[in-house]
Structures are given as structure tokens and as C-alpha cells.
Amino acid sequence: MRSDDTIFATASGHGRAAVCIVRISGPQSWTILNTLGGSVPEPRRAAVRILREPGSGEPLDQALILWMPGPRSFTGEDQAELHIHGGLATRAAVLKVLGTIPDCRPAEAGEFTRRAFLNGRMDLSQVEGLADVIDAETEAQRRQAMLQLEGRLGDTAERWREEILQALALLEASLDFSDEGDVPEDLEADILQRLDRLHVEIGRALANRSGERLREGFTVVLAGPPNAGKSTLLNALARRDVAIVSPIAGTTRDVIEVHCDLGGLPVVVVDTAGLRESGDLIEQEGVSRARARAQDADLVLWLVPPEGEETDPPAARRLLRVGTKADVSRDRDDCDLVISASTGEGLADLITALEHEAETALGQGDALLTRERHRRALERAHHSLAAGRALLETGGPIELAAEEARLASRAVGEITGRVDVEDVLDRLFSSFCIGK
Numbered sequence: 001m002r003s004d005d006t007i008f009a010t011a012s013g014h015g016r017a018a019v020c021i022v023r024i025s026g027p028q029s030w031t032i033l034n035t036l037g038g039s040v041p042e043p044r045r046a047a048v049r050i051l052r053e054p055g056s057g058e059p060l061d062q063a064l065i066l067w068m069p070g071p072r073s074f075t076g077e078d079q080a081e082l083h084i085h086g087g088l089a090t091r092a093a094v095l096k097v098l099g100t101i102p103d104c105r106p107a108e109a110g111e112f113t114r115r116a117f118l119n120g121r122m123d124l125s126q127v128e129g130l131a132d133v134i135d136a137e138t139e140a141q142r143r144q145a146m147l148q149l150e151g152r153l154g155d156t157a158e159r160w161r162e163e164i165l166q167a168l169a170l171l172e173a174s175l176d177f178s179d180e181g182d183v184p185e186d187l188e189a190d191i192l193q194r195l196d197r198l199h200v201e202i203g204r205a206l207a208n209r210s211g212e213r214l215r216e217g218f219t220v221v222l223a224g225p226p227n228a229g230k231s232t233l234l235n236a237l238a239r240r241d242v243a244i245v246s247p248i249a250g251t252t253r254d255v256i257e258v259h260c261d262l263g264g265l266p267v268v269v270v271d272t273a274g275l276r277e278s279g280d281l282i283e284q285e286g287v288s289r290a291r292a293r294a295q296d297a298d299l300v301l302w303l304v305p306p307e308g309e310e311t312d313p314p315a316a317r318r319l320l321r322v323g324t325k326a327d328v329s330r331d332r333d334d335c336d337l338v339i340s341a342s343t344g345e346g347l348a349d350l351i352t353a354l355e356h357e358a359e360t361a362l363g364q365g366d367a368l369l370t371r372e373r374h375r376r377a378l379e380r381a382h383h384s385l386a387a388g389r390a391l392l393e394t395g396g397p398i399e400l401a402a403e404e405a406r407l408a409s410r411a412v413g414e415i416t417g418r419v420d421v422e423d424v425l426d427r428l429f430s431s432f433c434i435g436k
Contacts, residue, residue, distance in 0.1 A: 006032070007107035008098045010091065017086030022094060025112060028104050029078040033067055036060070036082075036097070040067050051082065053097055060097065061090050075112055076119025123416035125154040128371060132215065139264030140362065144214055144370060153368055156205075157415040160198060160381075164409040167194045171402040192392050195405070199385045202378050211367030212375065213298075217259065217266035218358040221294045224303035225311040229324035232341040233303065234258060234271040237351075255289055263355035265362055270297065290314070299357050304335055318357070322350065377414045384408035 006026030033040045037049035051060040064083035073079035116122045129148030136142040174187045222230040238258040256271040272290030291314045300316035306329035323332035326340040339346030388404035
């Protein structure tokens with residue numbers, strides 16, 4: 001991807017619509033507005049213009065246009081927007097004209113956000129937060145994504161990185177300038193206290209895994225013997241027919257997933273094959289997949305019909321016994337809940353229980369870490385901080401302790417995309433009167 005050319009793309013949904021937004025970014029933005037619209041409005045003030053084809057002067061559309069000079073724009077570059085009518089032909093005509101302008105080309109996937117990152121308008125964690133805002137399906141996911149987009153994780157990671165770099169500067173000073181009068185005698189104790197505090201804070205963030213799980217959703221597997229009512233319950237929770245319901249045992253042979261919003265939390269409900277011994281190879285594979293999904297699920301609803309052969313539930317992290325077909329029999333002392341998916345009896349209680357289970361596991365979008373990438377980076381930083389502390393406590397080589405601090409700062413910097421180790425020099429020479 002080049003950053004010295006001008007890119008354009010539609011920033012609104014595809015298909016017929018009332019308005020289509022065309023976003024332009026790069027050095028040609030002002031020229032494009034002036035060429036197509038005849039004149040450029042004041043920065044950040046919308047104006048109505050007749051867009052015309054540059055060669056013939058033929059009108060393309062009556063549009064609302066915006067001019068946003070850099071660096072005060074989303075990408076940090078000169079940027080423009082064309083709010084045109086959303087007809088397919090109008091959109092195609094405008095995009096065709098933009099494609100004929102020299103040094104102006106269609107944007108690649110994610111290129112506007114990439115330029116925003118490269119120009120310092122966003123850090124990596126904010127870029128990921130923006131992606132999560134777009135993909136959010138529930139209120140808790142939206143809330144978590146907005147916190148990250150606003151810089152909650154990035155600001156915290158940058159503070160950690162600054163403190164680690166400060167400790168590294170002190171280690172370098174202790175190592176290379178120990179004979180200077182400006183270097184305090186109790187420097188190593190100060191460094192150790194800083195590393196201790198950082199080690200505890202990062203460890204606390206690593207202990208909370210709810211952010212990553214919230215992005216993926218709380219997984220609930222419906223399991224039970226054939227004809228226990230799993231597919232009927234799935235359809236009832238999804239409020240539409242997503243699974244075939246049949247009195248014939250073994251109808252469901254593969255895994256069916258439905259994404260639900262329960263109490264603002266993402267819940268993935270999984271219908272599986274009935275668990276039983278079978279000579280059918282396809283059904284055997286379905287049963288094998290059902291057991292595997294149950295073992296990995298956050299919660300297994302073990303559906304128990306009022307009649308039929310008793311079957312042992314699969315291995316699971318957490319399991320609730322749910323009696324089905326309450327319209328046939330309500331006397332189920334061996335079950336946690338009794339429902340009838342066909343009549344709706346007990347479904348409200350079941351949904352309340354699922355919401356409680358999901359909220360307990362996922363929280364409400366207040367976790368700091370939301371991706372495996374964040375966790376891996378902080379795990380490396382946590383390990384390096386522990387190693388550096390151990391070296392200082394045991395009187396080990398300060399050079400090795402400084403290297404561990406350097407590794408920790410680089411690992412934390414990966415979260416936001418800042419991994420410039422030259423920053424330590426700024427702190428080193430600004431903190432001490434070295435080089436008199």
C-alpha cells in the first residue's frame with residue numbers, strides 16, 4: 001500500500017439507498033473536490049454542489065460535499081467526502097470518474113484505518129476496537145469495543161510502557177554511570193519497587209479473561225438423547241425455524257449454531273446430535289462431534305425427556321439438567337428446570353438462567369484485554385518483569401535485568417504498535433545530568 005497517492009471508497013452500505021457516502025483521502029483530495037464540484041467549501045462545513053464529469057461537464061449528481069484538511073481528519077491526511085444519492089447508477093458513475101483521475105485509485109480493504117494508524121491518529125488497540133465496534137452484535141460487545149476505541153487499553157499499555165522505560169533508564173544509569181554524583185545510591189531499591197508494582201498490575205489484567213470470551217460469545221450446547229427436544233428448544237430460543245424437527249430419532253447429525261442476544265450478551269446456542277450408540281457411520285460422527293462440543297462449551301444444557309432410555313451426560317465444565325416436554329410430564333425432581341419448548345412453559349426461567357450464567361462468565365464489557373494478541377504480549381512482559389525482579393533480588397547481573405526490562409517494554413509496546421527502544425535514551429539523558 002502506498003501512502004503518497006489518493007484513495008477512494010464507499011463508506012456506506014452497498015445496494016440501493018437514500019444516500020451513499022464516498023470517502024476520499026490523500027494529497028489529491030482538494031483537487032478532486034474542486035474539479036468535480038467547481039469550488040471547495042470551508043473546512044468541515046457541508047455544502048451542496050453539482051458534481052460534474054471533468055471532461056464533458058455533464059452533471060453526475062447533486063451532492064453534499066465536505067473538505068477536511070489534514071492532520072485533523074480520520075486518516076491524518078487531506079480528506080473529502082461526497083454524500084451522493086444512493087442509486088446504483090449514480091454511485092457507479094461517480095466512482096468511475098474518480099478512477100480516471102491521475103494518482104487516484106480505489107482503496108484496499110482497511111486502508112483508511114491503516115493510514116490513520118501510520119499517521120498516528122490511532123494505535124493498534126484502537127484499530128482493533130474500531131473493528132469490534134463494527135462487528136458488535138450485543139450491547140456488552142458494543143460497550144467493550146467503545147472503551148477500547150476510546151483508548152482505555154492503549155492508554156493503560158502506554159502508561160505501563162512508560163514506567164518500564166523509566167525503570168530501564170534507571171538500570172542503564174546504575175550500570176553505566178554509577179560513579180556520577182547525580183545517580184542515587186538506593187537506585188536498585190527504587191527500580192525493584194517499580195517492577196513489583198508493574199508485575200502486580202499486569203498480572204491482575206491477565207487474570208481477567210472475560211474480555212476475550214465476550215468477543216467470541218458464551219457457548220451453550222444442547223445435548224441429550226435422541227428426541228429429547230433439542231432442535232425444538234433451539235428454534236424456540238432463536239425464535240425461528242433453524243433446525244429440522246422430526247419424531248425420527250437421529251434427525252440431527254451435524255452441529256447447528258445460532259447466535260443470540262440474551263440480556264445484551266452474546267450467546268451461541270449449539271444444537272447437537274442425540275447421544276446414543278448407533279451403527280450408522282454418519283450418526284456416529286455426529287455423536288462424536290456432539291461430545292467434543294460439549295466438552296469445550298461454557299455450559300451444557302442436558303435435556304432429559306420424560307420417557308426413554310437413561311443416558312449418561314457428556315463431560316462438561318458446567319451442566320444444567322433441563323427436563324423437556326413439560327406438557328407431557330411436570331414431575332421431574334432430578335432436573336434443575338422443567339420446560340416445554342412447544343408451549344413455551346418454563347422458557348422464561350430458562351432464559352433468565354442463561355442470562356445469569358453468561359453475565360457471570362462474561363461480565364458487562366469492563367475487561368481490559370479483549371484479544372489473544374493482547375494476552376500473549378502481556379504474558380511475555382509479565383514473565384520478563386518477574387525475571388528482572390528475580391535478578392535484582394538475588395544480586396544478579398544488572399545487564400541481564402536491564403535486558404529483561406527492555407524485553408518487557410517491547411512486549412507491552414506491541415499492544416499499541418509502539419516498540420521504539422530508542423525512547424529509553426530520551427529518559428536516560430533527561431533524568432540525569434550525564435555528559436557534564
